[in-house]
Amino acid sequence: MRKVLFLYNPLSGGRRDRRLGDVEAAASVLRAAGIQVEAVATEGAAEAGDQARAAIGNYDAIFACGGDGTIHDILQGVAGTKMPLGIIPLGTANTLAHDLRIPLNHIGAARAALVSKPKRVAVGQVKYRDFQGHPAVRYFTVAVGIGVDAHLFYKLNAAAKRHLGMAAYYWKATHLWLTYPLDRFRADVSSQGQLRELDVSQVLAVRIRFFGGVLRELAPGASLDRNDLRLVLFHTQSRFTYLRYIFRGLFGTHWTGKGIELANAESVRCRALSETHRVFVEADGELIGTLPAEIAILPGALTLLCP
Numbered sequence: 001m002r003k004v005l006f007l008y009n010p011l012s013g014g015r016r017d018r019r020l021g022d023v024e025a026a027a028s029v030l031r032a033a034g035i036q037v038e039a040v041a042t043e044g045a046a047e048a049g050d051q052a053r054a055a056i057g058n059y060d061a062i063f064a065c066g067g068d069g070t071i072h073d074i075l076q077g078v079a080g081t082k083m084p085l086g087i088i089p090l091g092t093a094n095t096l097a098h099d100l101r102i103p104l105n106h107i108g109a110a111r112a113a114l115v116s117k118p119k120r121v122a123v124g125q126v127k128y129r130d131f132q133g134h135p136a137v138r139y140f141t142v143a144v145g146i147g148v149d150a151h152l153f154y155k156l157n158a159a160a161k162r163h164l165g166m167a168a169y170y171w172k173a174t175h176l177w178l179t180y181p182l183d184r185f186r187a188d189v190s191s192q193g194q195l196r197e198l199d200v201s202q203v204l205a206v207r208i209r210f211f212g213g214v215l216r217e218l219a220p221g222a223s224l225d226r227n228d229l230r231l232v233l234f235h236t237q238s239r240f241t242y243l244r245y246i247f248r249g250l251f252g253t254h255w256t257g258k259g260i261e262l263a264n265a266e267s268v269r270c271r272a273l274s275e276t277h278r279v280f281v282e283a284d285g286e287l288i289g290t291l292p293a294e295i296a297i298l299p300g301a302l303t304l305l306c307p
Contacts, residue, residue, distance in 0.1 A: 001060045004030065006039040006088070007051060007074055008065035019090065022106045023065050026088050029110035042066075045073045045286075052077030060084070061305060063113070065106075067091015068142060072284035075123070079139040079301050084118050086305035093285065095142050098212035099224070100306050116305040121224045123301040124207050128281045128293040140207070140283040141224070141302070144295050146187075146270050147202035147234070148180055148242065150280035153287040174243075182237040185279050185291060188269040189231065202234035202242075203270060205295045215246070219262065227299045231268060233261040267296040 008023045020039075027037040038059075042048040052062055052074045062078060063086040064071040071087060078085050088109045089097035103109045124140040182201045189196045206219035206229070222230035234242065236259025245260050271292040272279050279291045 048073035049076030150282035
């Protein structure tokens with residue numbers, strides 16, 4: 001690498017007052033190694049992908065400086081291109097950084113970047129309806145969730161997330177466990193030429209192995225090295241079974257339980273059981289829209305810089 005772009009989210013994580021200082025400190029590590037670094041703030045979630053796309057051809061790599069949401073926004077501009085994407089984790093959960101074993105300290109992440117190697121991986125793609133009812137498409141690297149977890153992001157207060165961090169997620173998840181109706185919707189799962197039509201209350205399409213935190217290994221068998229989706233299908237409407245599965249990672253077990261299925265798939269199509277039933281969709285922890293949705297995999301669509 002001779003010239004790289006740092007795209008940083010000035011609002012990401014819990015150190016907003018020190019964000020630019022963290023970015024410059026990370027940039028100084030690369031500059032000391034003779035790499036030219038330009039640091040530019042993202043102009044918003046919708047614009048970050050456009051900023052990344054416009055930078056292609058002018059830099060040897062783009063670094064997403066922020067959390068999973070920042071990475072997700074920048075991904076929209078580099079998926080399907082040859083532009084390498086690096087990560088300086090500055091967010092709340094930093095899930096993808098956990099999985100790639102990138103140091104969560106910005107200085108450590110910058111040092112790791114100096115010895116990172118490009119790795120071509122598959123990217124998930126989800127087609128859905130935005131909140132204006134229009135068809136839309138997003139790429140993802142971590143997971144897409146349909147049902148309870150997306151409803152969590154719909155209800156989660158942004159201010160609470162900034163002030164409480166992951167504690168806000170865990171508190172809200174517990175509240176939803178007690179109050180969310182766990183309504184069913186249809187999921188048509190395609191795998192090895194076979195189609196299964198299922199009624200479910202939650203679908204998780206997972207790409208990474210290790211989430212960190214209490215989730216740890218959310219979908220055993222998932223990996224960025226795979227060219228398919230690892231699905232967690234909740235057939236159950238039991239609140240206890242939901243909670244037990246989510247928090248089983250805290251104890252490092254591989255329990256699924258009755259009513260929860262792990263499956264591999266090339267794609268899955270989901271739709272509500274009635275036109276008046278609104279079911280939410282999230283991608284990489286960002287609420288994006290509602291059903292109907294189709295999740296698929298695009299092999300070799302992204303180059304990641306990995307330690």
